[in-house]
Amino acid sequence: MSMLEYRSSAWARGGLLAMRNVPGVALGDRVAVRDHLGNRRNGQVIRSSSEMVLIQIFEGTDNLDLERTWVRFLDQPFELALAPEMLGRVFNGVGQPRDGRPPIISSLARNVNGAAINPAARAYPREFIQTGISTIDGMNTLVRGQKLPVFSGSGLPHNRLAAQIVRQAKLLAYGDDNREGQESFALVFAAMGVSHSDAQFFEESFEESGVLGQVVNFINLADDPPIERLILPRVALTCAEYLAFDLGMHVLVVMTDMTYYAEALREIATGKGDVPARKGFPGYLYSDLAEIYERAGRVRNKKGSITLIPVVSMPSDDITHPVPDLTGYITEGQIVLSRELMAANIQPPVSVLPSLSRLMKDGIGEGMTREDHARVSSQLFASYAKAQEVRSLAAIIGAEELSQEDNQYLKFAEAFEQRFVSQGEHEDRSIFHTLDLAWEILSLLPKEALTRLSEKDIEAHYLSTGTQ
Amino acid sequence: MNSEGTILDIQGPIVIAQLPSALIGEQVKLGSEGLMGEVIAREDGRAIIQVYENTEGLRPEGPATALGSQLSVELGPGLLGGIFDGLQRPLNTMLDLTGERIERGLVVSAIDRNRRWAFVPAEELKVGAQVSGGTILGTVPENETITHRILMPPDIAGELHDLVPAGEYAVDDVIGRVRDRYGNIHKLHLSSRWPVRIPRPFGKRDNAVQPLITGQRIMDTFFPLLKGGKGAIPGPFGAGKTVLQQQIARWSDAQIVIYVGCGERGNELTEVLDTFPKLTDPRTGRPLMERTLLVANTSNMPVVAREVSVYVGMTIGEYFRDQGYDVVIVADSTSRWAEALREVSGRLGQMPVEEGYPAYLGSTLSAFYERAGRVVTLNGNHGSVTLIGAVSPPGGDFSEPVTSHTKDIIQTFWALSKDLADARHYPAVDWLESFSLFVDAAAKWWHENINEDWMRLRNAALRLLSESEELARIVNLVGVEALSGQQRWTLETAKLIREGLLQQSALEPQDSFCSPQKQFLMLKLMIEIYNRGAEMLRIGMPVQELLRQPLMAKARRWKIVYSSEDIEGLEKELQAIEPTFDALRTEYASPVQSTGAKADLS
Numbered sequence A: 001m002s003m004l005e006y007r008s009s010a011w012a013r014g015g016l017l018a019m020r021n022v023p024g025v026a027l028g029d030r031v032a033v034r035d036h037l038g039n040r041r042n043g044q045v046i047r048s049s050s051e052m053v054l055i056q057i058f059e060g061t062d063n064l065d066l067e068r069t070w071v072r073f074l075d076q077p078f079e080l081a082l083a084p085e086m087l088g089r090v091f092n093g094v095g096q097p098r099d100g101r102p103p104i105i106s107s108l109a110r111n112v113n114g115a116a117i118n119p120a121a122r123a124y125p126r127e128f129i130q131t132g133i134s135t136i137d138g139m140n141t142l143v144r145g146q147k148l149p150v151f152s153g154s155g156l157p158h159n160r161l162a163a164q165i166v167r168q169a170k171l172l173a174y175g176d177d178n179r180e181g182q183e184s185f186a187l188v189f190a191a192m193g194v195s196h197s198d199a200q201f202f203e204e205s206f207e208e209s210g211v212l213g214q215v216v217n218f219i220n221l222a223d224d225p226p227i228e229r230l231i232l233p234r235v236a237l238t239c240a241e242y243l244a245f246d247l248g249m250h251v252l253v254v255m256t257d258m259t260y261y262a263e264a265l266r267e268i269a270t271g272k273g274d275v276p277a278r279k280g281f282p283g284y285l286y287s288d289l290a291e292i293y294e295r296a297g298r299v300r301n302k303k304g305s306i307t308l309i310p311v312v313s314m315p316s317d318d319i320t321h322p323v324p325d326l327t328g329y330i331t332e333g334q335i336v337l338s339r340e341l342m343a344a345n346i347q348p349p350v351s352v353l354p355s356l357s358r359l360m361k362d363g364i365g366e367g368m369t370r371e372d373h374a375r376v377s378s379q380l381f382a383s384y385a386k387a388q389e390v391r392s393l394a395a396i397i398g399a400e401e402l403s404q405e406d407n408q409y410l411k412f413a414e415a416f417e418q419r420f421v422s423q424g425e426h427e428d429r430s431i432f433h434t435l436d437l438a439w440e441i442l443s444l445l446p447k448e449a450l451t452r453l454s455e456k457d458i459e460a461h462y463l464s465t466g467t468q
Numbered sequence B: 001m002n003s004e005g006t007i008l009d010i011q012g013p014i015v016i017a018q019l020p021s022a023l024i025g026e027q028v029k030l031g032s033e034g035l036m037g038e039v040i041a042r043e044d045g046r047a048i049i050q051v052y053e054n055t056e057g058l059r060p061e062g063p064a065t066a067l068g069s070q071l072s073v074e075l076g077p078g079l080l081g082g083i084f085d086g087l088q089r090p091l092n093t094m095l096d097l098t099g100e101r102i103e104r105g106l107v108v109s110a111i112d113r114n115r116r117w118a119f120v121p122a123e124e125l126k127v128g129a130q131v132s133g134g135t136i137l138g139t140v141p142e143n144e145t146i147t148h149r150i151l152m153p154p155d156i157a158g159e160l161h162d163l164v165p166a167g168e169y170a171v172d173d174v175i176g177r178v179r180d181r182y183g184n185i186h187k188l189h190l191s192s193r194w195p196v197r198i199p200r201p202f203g204k205r206d207n208a209v210q211p212l213i214t215g216q217r218i219m220d221t222f223f224p225l226l227k228g229g230k231g232a233i234p235g236p237f238g239a240g241k242t243v244l245q246q247q248i249a250r251w252s253d254a255q256i257v258i259y260v261g262c263g264e265r266g267n268e269l270t271e272v273l274d275t276f277p278k279l280t281d282p283r284t285g286r287p288l289m290e291r292t293l294l295v296a297n298t299s300n301m302p303v304v305a306r307e308v309s310v311y312v313g314m315t316i317g318e319y320f321r322d323q324g325y326d327v328v329i330v331a332d333s334t335s336r337w338a339e340a341l342r343e344v345s346g347r348l349g350q351m352p353v354e355e356g357y358p359a360y361l362g363s364t365l366s367a368f369y370e371r372a373g374r375v376v377t378l379n380g381n382h383g384s385v386t387l388i389g390a391v392s393p394p395g396g397d398f399s400e401p402v403t404s405h406t407k408d409i410i411q412t413f414w415a416l417s418k419d420l421a422d423a424r425h426y427p428a429v430d431w432l433e434s435f436s437l438f439v440d441a442a443a444k445w446w447h448e449n450i451n452e453d454w455m456r457l458r459n460a461a462l463r464l465l466s467e468s469e470e471l472a473r474i475v476n477l478v479g480v481e482a483l484s485g486q487q488r489w490t491l492e493t494a495k496l497i498r499e500g501l502l503q504q505s506a507l508e509p510q511d512s513f514c515s516p517q518k519q520f521l522m523l524k525l526m527i528e529i530y531n532r533g534a535e536m537l538r539i540g541m542p543v544q545e546l547l548r549q550p551l552m553a554k555a556r557r558w559k560i561v562y563s564s565e566d567i568e569g570l571e572k573e574l575q576a577i578e579p580t581f582d583a584l585r586t587e588y589a590s591p592v593q594s595t596g597a598k599a600d601l602s
Ligand SMILES: Nc1ncnc2c1ncn2[C@@H]1O[C@H](COP(=O)(O)OP(=O)(O)O)[C@@H](O)[C@H]1O
Pocket: A356, A357, A358, A359, A361, B235, B236, B237, B238, B239, B240, B241, B242, B243, B244, B426, B427, B428, B504, B505, B506, B507
């Protein structure tokens, strides 16, 4: 069957190609399309019936001349060839080289859709990763195997934040100097619809941090075919799974930008006539995103791990937009960037209140970070939330009218943003530094206001000079 | 009974096959891998099948076999402590068989067929006795916590022909026989099957009477649910739905807990699997896992099996109810189940009504919630199923279809708020949005078992909270200085109630579970502080002075200073309130001050 070429295309539009009278084609099978210029396009069967086969074409359906389009059904699922030589390479969304070097040849190939991890096989992630960024380490701690997205907006420095995490991430347990030996660390970089300059920025940043040889790139740029973005994260995660669970590496996957991925999905869904749920996105967007995000994690009795940092831009800064919203429902927290903080020149502009790390609780505390970490973090959240209330009050009645305690809150908020949140792009703070800094700032508030801390904590860490 | 046909069309989880004789609801096996599905509609000779597994690799012209039976679960000893997928396949066995990834087409028995159970026949049951659905045939020790009652299947009745003596039996061994009125002989086993979409029969519904004690103050004290009731926890992501459901699974005074992870995170189930065996039930002292059963269909697992998983959990719940137990089912999240319905209906081309949901969303939800309740079982005992569903509204918008339909069905509504969660006020249950239709019924229990003042104090606390909301609005307009001393005091004690009483960290060992006694004493302490403080204001003490009292900070830490057992400690605090304020009173009752006070009052 794979030898037969068909030319029975019925219609093509929006990345979809329909073929009549091709019997017995399996759902999900790979398709090779040869267009009238002799160029090859890659496709996958997304609906198959006796009368009609529907194919999504990753390179898009632009300029397809149906009379002169030849389609070959390869009778195999969409697989990715896997080998250690992928490290240091650059591929496109379907896993073909983009760096002018030969394709990966290997006897090992896996279906890019992956199979779901048995929940009973998972190991709960609990190893603290120090990113050197106070708002993350101190208040939204990342652990190995977590999926923690960055919610951002156009023009916000999510790429810089992601690059800083890549540069600085280390396991505290292995000492300050480095990751637990370079050879067991790998980075999978999945770019969907990003600009040339952003891609360039990442490449330079990887080079600068000396990890280039440990990176596998899957790149689809803004001017590359959008449909390719549908398969790209699956291809990238298939590679990540191989590195993590076959080769035992600790893999950090940076995926940017998931909103472009979802838009490609919407395009295909619309073309198929799927019933839309919200903002034109299909009802299965949640399940589809979950198939991607849930591939992160740890597996019992396996050495490696997949830590996933997707970047999700919020159209019009709207956190309730379906893509960030459904992402937040699947991932284990979120780091939210704020335009206001950025305008106030606070870098990285992490807005802590809507940010969250759901796996923080098991990765911090005595033996992992510091005994008071959980309570300090909780106090920072509570005090900063209160300070925000005071701020809006001050905006109405004027700061002069505020009580003395309220004024202390204003000072606290100021210091928190200027000294705790704000830090240099190259400033790598240890968790102990972060916690000490937190105490300095909390000490601007009266002891009585620190009810989330124990009396013992206050005795041990409160700086009495901080008040007044 | 099998009938053969061929696949015609594959589209995501929906397959159309030429299967002229298949009935709606019938199980179908598809393709060379034998993927399982179920007929959901018929059109001429065609069956429309929803497939529980990923349909990748299926081809038109491939085989389709109708199996002649409906989707059913196996009910018998050996289920508790286990984790099953949405089709009741044991995930640990699958792990042993095929490794860390779930393979398709795997058929695995829910119950270990070789394990032998110590069966003890019911003493009063004699050969020749009339038996019918629900009759207790005997018992099996499921584990140290739970005695498994072996029941007559609901659909068999007749004369007991024979019953084995006490001894060790496997689930496939015949433990007895029944001759029905037509003379047919039915074999009895330790386990039986029941179709998941049909509610198990019971004698009659009865009123729910006892509160489900969850150990969570905002639930038990403020918005109680009764055993056999229906509750919902709606909230945006990160608001605390899962943590709250896990708290209920951990600490509630149910006898059996069924945790249905429906379209949510894998790691959340791993967490339950990791922690529950190490936690002990505060009432029995036994590992929590002994009373717990998990049904897991995570978000990345096939969407149709997700739709089924809630029915699997419910049917198992009803089975334990029929044994006379109080069962709690937590389903996280019912929205994902509704989305599975939407996905299937969308693929069938059914007319969507709101946000793509089919018109039958509301009736499907309510029919499911109706399976909860307190009942008189077929054998005359009482049992209950309490159902608590998490709801995940898109964008946190409670007016969306699933939340609004659910709100009409349930009796207790614990609304989670993003603002509270952002400020790390946990549980982020919004006391203004939430409601319980069970307060009067719960009051009866509290008054009989804990204290007669419960209702009065609870209402007083709620009143303070809502008054303070009004006051906060004023403050936000004109500043705190505009408030009178009394108003300021109301505002501040409401804050004390929020921080000292409503906030309850699941992560704090001393506070994760709060006994009813402790809940009541803390409530009483807060109201006592309010009343005494209000008195002081009346005799002229400035409110700032009152707020400076060390008591105000101390009271916020009582919840972690005193454990649930340390009732005496809290009682001492209560006794200390009067002398503390009396001391203040003497200070402020000096002649000069009191004249001032009088001037104030006049
Ligand atoms: N009762 C609680 N006590 C302490 N922390 C909580 C509580 N409820 C929620 N949290 C925090 O909030 C996070 C998100 O809660 P979760 O229940 O997972 O939210 P949801 O299921 O609504 O998305 C948790 O990881 C935890 O850090």
